[in-house]
Amino acid sequence: MKASKWIWILGICLGLAGTVWGEAIKNPDTLIEAIVSNQESLDPYFQYDITSNEPCKNVYENLLAWDGASITEYLPWLATQVPSKENGLISADGRVYKFPIRQGVKFHNGNDLTPEDVEYTFKRAMIFDRAGGPSWMILEPLTGFSTIEDIVKHVAGVPYAEMFDNDGNLIPKFKDHLVKVYTDYIDPTVKVEGGSVVITLSNTYAPFLSMLPQGAAWFSILDKEWCLEVGAWDGKADTWWKYHDPKEQKDPLYDKMNGTGPYKLVKWDNGVELVLERNENYWGEKPKMKYVKILTMEEWSTRKAALLAGDVDIAIVDPQYLGQVEGQPGIRVHKGLEQLSVYMLFFNQTINTEGGNRYIGSGQLDGEGIPPDFFSDIHVRKAFAAMYDTQTLINDVQGGNAIPAFGPIVKPLIGWLPDMAEGHRFDLKKAEEEFKLAFGGRLWEKGFKLTAAYTTGRMVTKAVMDMLVYNARKINPKFKIEVQTFAWSTLLSDYLKGVYPLWGLEWNADYPDPHNMAYPILHPTGFYGAALGAAYHKWAEQHINPLLDQGLVEFDLEKRRSIYEKIGRLAEENAVILFLYQPTRIHVERTWVKGWFNNPITESTGRHFYLLNKSL
Amino acid sequence: MTAYIIRRILLIPVILIGVTLFVFALMQMLDPYQLLSAYVSSPAELKGQNLERLISKYGLDKSLPEKYWTWTKNVLGGDLGWAESASMPVMEAIKRKFPLTFELAFYAFFPIILGGIWVGKATAVKHNSVFDHATRVFVIMGWSFPDFVFGLLVILFFYSVLGWFPPGALSNWASQVVESGDYSNYTRILTLDALLNGRLDIFWDALRHLIGPIITMTYLWSAFLIRITRSGMLEVLRKDYIRTARAKGLSEKTVINKHASKNAMIPVLTVSGRLLIYMLAETVIIETIFNRPGMGKFIAYAAQQLDYPGILGGTLFFAVLLVLGNLIVDILYAIYDPRIEYK
Numbered sequence: 001m002k003a004s005k006w007i008w009i010l011g012i013c014l015g016l017a018g019t020v021w022g023e024a025i026k027n028p029d030t031l032i033e034a035i036v037s038n039q040e041s042l043d044p045y046f047q048y049d050i051t052s053n054e055p056c057k058n059v060y061e062n063l064l065a066w067d068g069a070s071i072t073e074y075l076p077w078l079a080t081q082v083p084s085k086e087n088g089l090i091s092a093d094g095r096v097y098k099f100p101i102r103q104g105v106k107f108h109n110g111n112d113l114t115p116e117d118v119e120y121t122f123k124r125a126m127i128f129d130r131a132g133g134p135s136w137m138i139l140e141p142l143t144g145f146s147t148i149e150d151i152v153k154h155v156a157g158v159p160y161a162e163m164f165d166n167d168g169n170l171i172p173k174f175k176d177h178l179v180k181v182y183t184d185y186i187d188p189t190v191k192v193e194g195g196s197v198v199i200t201l202s203n204t205y206a207p208f209l210s211m212l213p214q215g216a217a218w219f220s221i222l223d224k225e226w227c228l229e230v231g232a233w234d235g236k237a238d239t240w241w242k243y244h245d246p247k248e249q250k251d252p253l254y255d256k257m258n259g260t261g262p263y264k265l266v267k268w269d270n271g272v273e274l275v276l277e278r279n280e281n282y283w284g285e286k287p288k289m290k291y292v293k294i295l296t297m298e299e300w301s302t303r304k305a306a307l308l309a310g311d312v313d314i315a316i317v318d319p320q321y322l323g324q325v326e327g328q329p330g331i332r333v334h335k336g337l338e339q340l341s342v343y344m345l346f347f348n349q350t351i352n353t354e355g356g357n358r359y360i361g362s363g364q365l366d367g368e369g370i371p372p373d374f375f376s377d378i379h380v381r382k383a384f385a386a387m388y389d390t391q392t393l394i395n396d397v398q399g400g401n402a403i404p405a406f407g408p409i410v411k412p413l414i415g416w417l418p419d420m421a422e423g424h425r426f427d428l429k430k431a432e433e434e435f436k437l438a439f440g441g442r443l444w445e446k447g448f449k450l451t452a453a454y455t456t457g458r459m460v461t462k463a464v465m466d467m468l469v470y471n472a473r474k475i476n477p478k479f480k481i482e483v484q485t486f487a488w489s490t491l492l493s494d495y496l497k498g499v500y501p502l503w504g505l506e507w508n509a510d511y512p513d514p515h516n517m518a519y520p521i522l523h524p525t526g527f528y529g530a531a532l533g534a535a536y537h538k539w540a541e542q543h544i545n546p547l548l549d550q551g552l553v554e555f556d557l558e559k560r561r562s563i564y565e566k567i568g569r570l571a572e573e574n575a576v577i578l579f580l581y582q583p584t585r586i587h588v589e590r591t592w593v594k595g596w597f598n599n600p601i602t603e604s605t606g607r608h609f610y611l612l613n614k615s616l
Numbered sequence: 617m618t619a620y621i622i623r624r625i626l627l628i629p630v631i632l633i634g635v636t637l638f639v640f641a642l643m644q645m646l647d648p649y650q651l652l653s654a655y656v657s658s659p660a661e662l663k664g665q666n667l668e669r670l671i672s673k674y675g676l677d678k679s680l681p682e683k684y685w686t687w688t689k690n691v692l693g694g695d696l697g698w699a700e701s702a703s704m705p706v707m708e709a710i711k712r713k714f715p716l717t718f719e720l721a722f723y724a725f726f727p728i729i730l731g732g733i734w735v736g737k738a739t740a741v742k743h744n745s746v747f748d749h750a751t752r753v754f755v756i757m758g759w760s761f762p763d764f765v766f767g768l769l770v771i772l773f774f775y776s777v778l779g780w781f782p783p784g785a786l787s788n789w790a791s792q793v794v795e796s797g798d799y800s801n802y803t804r805i806l807t808l809d810a811l812l813n814g815r816l817d818i819f820w821d822a823l824r825h826l827i828g829p830i831i832t833m834t835y836l837w838s839a840f841l842i843r844i845t846r847s848g849m850l851e852v853l854r855k856d857y858i859r860t861a862r863a864k865g866l867s868e869k870t871v872i873n874k875h876a877s878k879n880a881m882i883p884v885l886t887v888s889g890r891l892l893i894y895m896l897a898e899t900v901i902i903e904t905i906f907n908r909p910g911m912g913k914f915i916a917y918a919a920q921q922l923d924y925p926g927i928l929g930g931t932l933f934f935a936v937l938l939v940l941g942n943l944i945v946d947i948l949y950a951i952y953d954p955r956i957e958y959k
Binding site: 030032039040147245254255267269272275295297299301302305306308 | 646704906922
């Protein structure tokens with residue numbers, strides 16, 4: 001008995017000692033971040049996810065950078081000037097951009113940065129164009145095509161895949177076509193002129209500059225000489241297809257890095273940790289932390305314990321867990337910060353019924369299902385929108401970590417609708433009136449039954465759907481919505497087949513321009529727009545597409561604002577999508593971490609460790 | 617006996633084909649768009665809009681026999697494929713991750729076996745005593761606790777409250793040493809490499825990171841073993857030959873250790889031999905909770921991502937271990953109990 005008492009006393013003393021020791025900075029030369037997933041690749045032109053982007057943006061650098069927290073003001077970075085029409089570095093028609101390249105910058109292996117590196121980088125990005133990767137962001141403005149395979153088909157009239165035999169060898173008769181694709185479409189877009197690089201766009205593309213700054217790893221600069229050494233594309237017109245769309249294990253840059261950035265890669269044990277070390281020869285001010293360690297810790301309890309113990313300096317915290325760390329000693333929580341993403345519920349106006357559809361019941365307006373064109377009736381969509389109580393969701397479900405979203409364009413982008421954001425959609429009386437108008441009154445009489453889909457784990461989307469279920473029944477007991485959860489794999493599959501009548505997903509911007517939100521969400525060929533059904537496409541071609549085209553070529557800020565506001569209002573007033581909310585960013589760190597600030601776009605792709613240090 | 621062993625060895629490929637075919641068939645129930653989720657893990661990655669290209673590139677639209685044939689051909693050539701979820705070849709993932717899992721299972725095995733057998737025997741001998749009742753409560757609790765709950769409680773108490781046993785595999789300072797050029801990773805078993813490098817500080821650090829998962833596994837599995845040993849021992853202690861041994865005037869110690877234990881240990885041996893294999897399987901949960909980058913965590917992540925080369929490679933690996941483990945247990949069983957014959 002006595003012995004066990006002493007063991008307890010010893011335990012408590014050691015525990016207290018641990019607490020006291022915890023007040024000193026742990027691992028003072030290393031910044032440790034705990035994240036939740038694996039890096040896919042370390043090639044900045046292969047990766048297209050936050051986890052992989054984070055090391056890339058700390059090792060590689062771009063031509064420009066954002067000025068602090070701004071998403072409209074640029075700083076020159078590897079370029080020495082920010083192009084504008086005023087300084088003559090953007091042509092009058094907005095198609096030609098000139099970037100003077102900084103001298104005296106060295107890659108981690110000691111090679112000098114040259115304009116040829118920039119030229120090689122962008123051309124490689126275009127020929128590399130891995131399926132599902134980020135190259136479309138370069139191809140689209142520079143060539144007018146989303147993929148190089150589209151250019152091939154345009155030039156040769158034959159799909160790219162059909163140009164190769166079963167062993168993957170190019171059928172000789174297609175060689176000239178492929179060479180032509182390079183010489184006529186890729187090569188002319190980027191040229192070296194003295195100490196500068198000149199980029200020529202296929203058409204005026206107003207968002208182009210906003211795609212380039214530091215943070216977007218897919219515009220970061222590679223070392224041409226090193227790339228050739230490690231076996232990446234040799235820069236020739238008649239070989240490019242051998243380096244196009246490789247699997248990651250065939251990509252020489254998948255596990256190697258050599259940038260000009262403040263940190264260099266020391267170790268990558270994927271799914272375990274990635275270690276960066278300070279670049280002592282960095283051309284700018286040296287980073288303060290000697291090492292950065294990115295740890296993968298999927299399990300929240302473990303992540304939390306390590307953060308509270310001080311073994312982790314920064315941790316990913318989901319909103320539902322925020323209460324567990326907020327107010328804890330040694331922990332600082334930043335919240336309510338802007339980020340460019342929007343959560344939505346989509347109405348499919350022409351539901352696919354080929355081979356049957358279990359989500360629309362009987363498939364008719366008989367109270368036991370819905371017809372495939374159910375959501376093409378604007379009154380139905382407006383009624384659904386009026387059943388959604390934004391404020392309750394934000395306050396009670398999201399814990400205040402969101403702001404209302406009206407239209408596809410979020411705060412603080414131009415085109416965001418602050419006047420609408422102050423208003424409310426929620427009005428059950430209005431919902432009832434709209435339902436009574438739908439389908440000439442037959443809907444009110446017969447009722448409906450449908451299944452709404454959300455991804456497993458997305459409890460906020462589920463809460464929205466539960467809200468709709470409850471309010472619909474309250475308005476008319478014949479209105480039945482079943483809420484079903486699906487694994488991401490199933491949701492992805494059924495969504496692509498167009499079988500869901502109503503489903504929830506989110507969108508995160510790649511670059512801070514309203515085009516990057518409005519186009520994928522609303523354009524009939526955009527990722528989400530394409531899934532809204534033929535009836536929507538017909539409407540969008542008439543009302544949305546002309547405005548999107550105008551917005552893409554308009555440089556004048558006020559004119560662009562007006563265009564995108566029109567787009568937002570059209571989407572909102574016609575309730576083509578139910579825009580749920582814009583989540584606000586949460587950043588949780590130990591109080592000894594200094595220097596972090598929120599940039600709405602760059603923080604979406606991971607931390608920029610260059611700015612951070614640890615001190616009491 | 618020899619014929620039996622040869623027969624069992626010859627059966628191994630059949631079992632492995634069966635296991636992998638079963639997993640393959642299960643995967644085949646998913647359509648190519650579902651399998652696509654291994655390459656597109658969230659809506660944010662769908663912007664490239666080249667989904668059909670992705671399906672064709674990774675052969676997700678191929679038929680089951682076609683996929684199985686390609687996979688088998690590669691496996692026979694020593695290539696288990698590419699684990700998308702770990703971004704490395706499956707073989708490489710196994711090479712890197714298995715030593716950590718083995719290390720955990722190895723260290724946990726001894727306290728489980730020794731503690732389980734000793735306590736199990738003691739409770740049977742002191743049947744219906746306070747010690748026996750207390751142990752039974754302990755066993756029921758251990759057997760009822762879900763491993764992930766008990767693991768989290770261990771982290772909460774020993775790490776969050778006391779700060780003793782952190783999750784992960786090594787502290788930051790120790791991993792810097794291990795990654796340095798002056799340190800050799802001979803086996804990738806952290807404690808063994810630390811000793812081979814003459815670094816007791818790293819040995820202790822690696823051990824400190826092992827204790828949390830060891831406590832969790834020891835409690836849960838020793839509870840199981842105590843139960844088996846106790847009931848085996850109780851059964852034997854009621855046998856006539858034990859009564860005879862006592863009647864002959866043998867000391868209680870001799871009766872228990874020499875006459876009762878040996879026979880009571882036969883079911884224990886069967887369970888213990890397979891325990892190591894079960895423990896390896898349990899690491900899927902334990903390694904995820906304690907953030908140990910071993911095989912268990914690898915397979916758990918592969919399954920979440922529907923990464924079928926990762927799942928198949930991991931399954932194949934564990935299946936080989938299980939088959940070999942069972943074979944060894946059967947052989948030991950025959951050696952321990954000469955009455956057993958294999959036909």
